[in-house]
Amino acid sequence: RRISEKYDKVFYTGCLAPEIQAKEPRANAAFVVLARNKELDGVIQSIKSIERHFNRWFHYPYVFLNDGDFNSTFKEVVRNYTSAPVEFGKLDPSMWGYPDWVDKEVAREGIRKQGDAAIMYGGMESYHHMCRFYSGFFYKHPLLDKYKWYWRLEPEIKYFCDITYDPFVKMEQANKTYGFTIAVKELKETVPNIFRYASAYKRINNITSTGLWEMFTEKKKKGDKKEKLPKDDPKYKKPLPEEILNTEPGAGSLPDIHPDAMEGESYNMCHFWSNFEIARLDWFRSKEYNEFFDMMDHSGGFWMERWGDAPIHSLAAGALLSPSDIHYFRDFGYRHTTIQHCPANAPARQLPHIPYLEQTTVDEKKRIEEDEYWATPDRERENGVGCRCR
Ligand code: GDP
Ligand code: MN
Numbered sequence: 001r002r003i004s005e006k007y008d009k010v011f012y013t014g015c016l017a018p019e020i021q022a023k024e025p026r027a028n029a030a031f032v033v034l035a036r037n038k039e040l041d042g043v044i045q046s047i048k049s050i051e052r053h054f055n056r057w058f059h060y061p062y063v064f065l066n067d068g069d070f071n072s073t074f075k076e077v078v079r080n081y082t083s084a085p086v087e088f089g090k091l092d093p094s095m096w097g098y099p100d101w102v103d104k105e106v107a108r109e110g111i112r113k114q115g116d117a118a119i120m121y122g123g124m125e126s127y128h129h130m131c132r133f134y135s136g137f138f139y140k141h142p143l144l145d146k147y148k149w150y151w152r153l154e155p156e157i158k159y160f161c162d163i164t165y166d167p168f169v170k171m172e173q174a175n176k177t178y179g180f181t182i183a184v185k186e187l188k189e190t191v192p193n194i195f196r197y198a199s200a201y202k203r204i205n206n207i208t209s210t211g212l213w214e215m216f217t218e219k220k221k222k223g224d225k226k227e228k229l230p231k232d233d234p235k236y237k238k239p240l241p242e243e244i245l246n247t248e249p250g251a252g253s254l255p256d257i258h259p260d261a262m263e264g265e266s267y268n269m270c271h272f273w274s275n276f277e278i279a280r281l282d283w284f285r286s287k288e289y290n291e292f293f294d295m296m297d298h299s300g301g302f303w304m305e306r307w308g309d310a311p312i313h314s315l316a317a318g319a320l321l322s323p324s325d326i327h328y329f330r331d332f333g334y335r336h337t338t339i340q341h342c343p344a345n346a347p348a349r350q351l352p353h354i355p356y357l358e359q360t361t362v363d364e365k366k367r368i369e370e371d372e373y374w375a376t377p378d379r380e381r382e383n384g385v386g387c388r389c390r
Pocket of ligand 1: 033034035036039065066067068126127130153154155275
């Protein structure tokens with residue numbers, strides 16, 4: 001499936017002169033990094049990479065957030081790697097951990113079970129907190145109040161092409177809301193019920209699709225025999241969100257919604273990989289997004305399952321945004337862990353594909369070889385939309 005090029009043109013092909021671009025006015029934006037002291041090395045790697053390929057020209061500020069206190073080494077070392085302004089913030093308990101309406105014992109038991117079932121990060125309490133924070137709270141942090149845009153950074157990421165224009169300004173000019181560079185498929189067992197709730201949100205709020213929702217859905221195949229419920233069956237419109245919101249505080253009950261209530265759709269597991277994101281904060285701060293988050297939250301899915309912030313952001317975008325609000329940064333060379341996006345895989349003269357088709361999994365040796373191969377100017381001119389990839 002594609003986001004049509006008529007909606008989403010690449011901002012630039014090849015290189016501009018960043019020194020000249022940087023003379024233009026800046027957007028109201030910052031990098032946002034959630035991290036722990038022990039991740040300092042990975043954080044430095046990420047700062048070095050983004051400074052080298054972008055921020056040494058553009059000087060956007062950084063906001064570092066942590067559920068604990070950053071120590072003085074962390075702060076000093078980070079400041080040594082950038083000349084841009086840096087702020088450090090601590091999350092108060094309203095943004096991290098269990099809300100008071102949750103029965104912690106039930107939630108912990110749910111998490112323990114996911115650990116036993118060997119669900120990736122499923123048994124790790126802090127990971128659940130992190131996913132919930134990035135789903136419903138980061139944009140409410142007071143240090144972000146003054147900003148309109150953010151660019152998410154994580155430890156141990158790497159940019160490998162120069163970014164020679166200001167992506168915030170370009171997004172603003174093109175009237176974009178959310179930018180991504182990689183989309184992948186979620187592990188099914190981490191989100192067994194997520195789509196039921198997202199779909200219910202859409203139905204309850206009478207949201208008709210703008211076309212983006214389809215990026216995340218699969219229609220039931222013809223051969224699939226599923227019982228059909230008559231439309232007037234009470235199960236069909238099982239009351240939501242009231243039912244969830246009125247549930248006595250447990251860890252959330254994840255009541256079953258009959259599959260028919262999903263209008264024959266299911267989740268295809270596709271999501272924007274949120275460790276890279278450039279987006280408008282006011283979308284996250286909107287009433288609609290927060291109603292979506294609250295409904296998802298009260299289902300208990302952040303504890304009883306291991307819902308990631310990536311499918312949450314993506315399904316919210318699917319329900320609330322249209323293809324023309326989304327920007328695919330196909331010119332950004334970006335890597336995190338074993339997944340990368342290489343602009344040379346995104347030819348300039350063809351329709352852009354949804355990049356989960358282009359995402360590549362590479363081992364360390366291959367990475368280096370590929371880096372060297374694609375770094376030649378000819379390769380970029382012939383094949384890619386990136387700039388000085390190396
Ligand atoms: P992965 O990329 O899905 O493997 O998850 P990470 O471990 O990289 O976590 C995602 C982001 O959240 C990274 O920026 C981490 O530094 C941050 N993070 C994860 N867990 C915690 C935590 O318990 N405390 C803090 N302060 N940051 C965390
Ligand atoms: Mn990570």
